[in-house]
Amino acid sequence: MIPAVDALLKDIRNKRIAPVYLIHGDEPFYIDRIAEELEKVAVPVAERGFNQFVLFGKDTDAGAVLNYARRYPFMAERQLVLVKEAQQMNGINDKSAQTLFEDYALNPLSSTILMLCYTREDGKPALDERKAWVKAFGAKGKLLGVKKLYDNKIPDWVGEYCREQGAKVSPKACQLLADHIGNDLKRLASEIDKILINLHVGEEISAATVERLVGISKEYNVFELQKALSQRDVVKANQIVDYFGRNPKDNPLVVILAQLFGYFSKVLLVQASKDQSDKGLAPLLGVNPFFVKDYLSAARTFPLPKVAGIIHAIRRADAQSKGIDTPTMSESDILRELVFEVLH
Incomplete structure (x- = not known):
């Protein structure tokens, strides 16, 4: 609040x-x-x-x-x-x-x-x-x-809203809701209220609960795409991209690109930071300490020049999605090309 x-x-x-x-x-x-x-x-x-x-x-x-x-x-x-x-x-x-x-x-x-x-x-x-x-x-x-909250403040807002309603919520569930819905607080509150109606007394809101009740695919979401990219899991990453291509209304490219940009920007911050501890990185990244290990893993996977190149590629994909340079490319092809560039 x-x-x-x-x-x-x-x-x-x-x-x-x-x-x-x-x-x-x-x-x-x-x-x-x-x-x-x-x-x-x-x-x-x-x-x-x-x-x-x-x-x-x-x-x-x-x-x-x-x-x-x-x-x-x-x-x-x-x-x-x-x-x-x-x-x-x-x-x-x-x-x-x-x-x-x-x-x-x-x-x-x-x-x-x-x-x-x-x-x-x-x-x-x-x-x-x-x-x-x-x-x-x-x-x-x-x-x-x-003023509207910045995107990096949304997971904390989700946690606070849940606690105001007397519910426990896991950090991953907060992040999943934030990634899926964005900074539309009215919609977030509405989705959380729906979850609470279907929650058993004393039950924690977990990532699995969010996936089940909000209608987010357990295997195919941006959270899992980021994980697949950071692990260089080519097969999994392409499965997720194919799923997004078949379900564009539920997975708009503009939202996916914004989340990937935020993710790799944080990876860049990790690489630039002298303090590599969870305690030091969490406030720098504006995330729950629970997620610091994911960014550390990605920072070890991708060297600094590669991360800078990925961020540039995401910017180019965003321009392409707006019809700049490649007006005939579909959103699915733009994302597929971006993922290829990240992984190779």
């Missing part, structure tokens, strides 16, 4: 609630989680019919939102006005709308809790916290930006 998010959730659970909130960033999982927690706590269930308003940005504008915010609660202590996807509000980038929000945020109604959930959309700039209307929310309430 991001410390700032954790602190804000604790405040809400303990009913230390601010009059205005602006939660923004490119990680919708945390934005939604904060909104859900506020919905649970802000207004008692019996009073929500007249005092809890959930609006969606594309259907409203600043004036309409503030009309709700300025009304008084009906036979209740307070009301909640929650705007989801606030970045889609009509005119939200106009100076006039931003001035309306700034004026209200600096003088909020004590009986209203106003929350704007502002998710950065792909290709759009992040919300500028230097703007006056944004700073006004921080001055009188809570302003919080949440």
